Amino acid sequence: DMKVTQMPRYLIKRMGENVLLECGQDMSHETMYWYRQDPGLGLQLIYISYDVDSNSEGDIPKGYRVSRKKREHFSLILDSAKTNQTSVYFCASSSWGGSGQLYFGEGSKLTVL
Amino acid sequence: QQKVQQSPESLIVPEGGMASLNCTSSDRNVDYFWWYRQHSGKSPKMLMSIFSNGEKEEGRFTVHLNKASLHTSLHIRDSQPSDSALYLCAASTNNNNAPRFGAGTKLTVKP
Numbered sequence: 047d048m049k050v051t052q053m054p055r056y057l058i059k060r061m062g063e064n065v066l067l068e069c070g071q072d073m074s075h076e077t078m079y080w081y082r083q084d085p086g087l088g089l090q091l092i093y094i095s096y097d098v099d100s101n102s103e104g105d106i107p108k109g110y111r112v113s114r115k116k117r118e119h120f121s122l123i124l125d126s127a128k129t130n131q132t133s134v135y136f137c138a139s140s141s142w143g144g145s146g147q148l149y150f151g152e153g154s155k156l157t158v159l
Numbered sequence: 160q161q162k163v164q165q166s167p168e169s170l171i172v173p174e175g176g177m178a179s180l181n182c183t184s185s186d187r188n189v190d191y192f193w194w195y196r197q198h199s200g201k202s203p204k205m206l207m208s209i210f211s212n213g214e215k216e217e218g219r220f221t222v223h224l225n226k227a228s229l230h231t232s233l234h235i236r237d238s239q240p241s242d243s244a245l246y247l248c249a250a251s252t253n254n255n256n257a258p259r260f261g262a263g264t265k266l267t268v269k270p
Contacts, residue, residue, distance in 0.1 A: 081260075087262055088163075088247060088261050088262040088263050089203070089247065089249075090260075091259065094257040104257060136202060136203070147193065147205045147208065148193075148195075148203075148205065148258060150202040150204070151202060152201070152202050
């Protein structure tokens with residue numbers, strides 16, 4: 047059905063708490079991504095995953111880690127969240143590496159107090 | 160790290176008018192350009208892609224690409240209020256590289 051699903055859609059955490067954002071896709075895409083979007087900054091790449099257990103840092107990986115144990119599922123973990131990690135996080139997937147169209151989830155809005 | 164610059168930051172056009180958006184990459188290895196559209200509170204959705212020099216038209220939307228200058232532009236004719244959105248330009252290289260996005264152009268179409 048060509049869908050990327052993100053959970054949760056909204057999340058409020060206190061500084062220092064751990065955060066788990068989850069993403070699933072039903073297209074059997076090899077490549078998945080995590081971006082964050084802040085006003086005026088566009089989408090910034092946090093991590094890219096080329097397949098199961100094949101992950102690479104993006105442009106702003108500090109403070110984040112990822113896990114991909116199944117092709118259809120990609121998690122973003124924030125250990126000890128900080129207030130400057132308040133943002134909207136988008137997961138995306140694509141076929142054939144970096145040259146395919148990205149399909150985005152609906153986003154997860156994280157607020158860290 | 161590749162940078163993608165978009166201009167203008169914001170644009171207001173009357174309904175029925177023409178909107179022109181610009182995008183330039185700083186990476187000479189870029190091979191692929193996309194335009195994504197993001198309505199307020201929604202996720203980005205791919206609008207058009209262009210990989211070769213020249214022009215590509217789909218309905219009211221036309222994209223141009225000049226690979227020598229790493230510049231692409233999106234033109235929307237007969238703009239509609241439903242075209243009001245954030246337009247994001249993305250670029251990537253041909254080595255399994257993730258697309259990088261510009262900051263976007265916020266288009267407002269006034270009825």
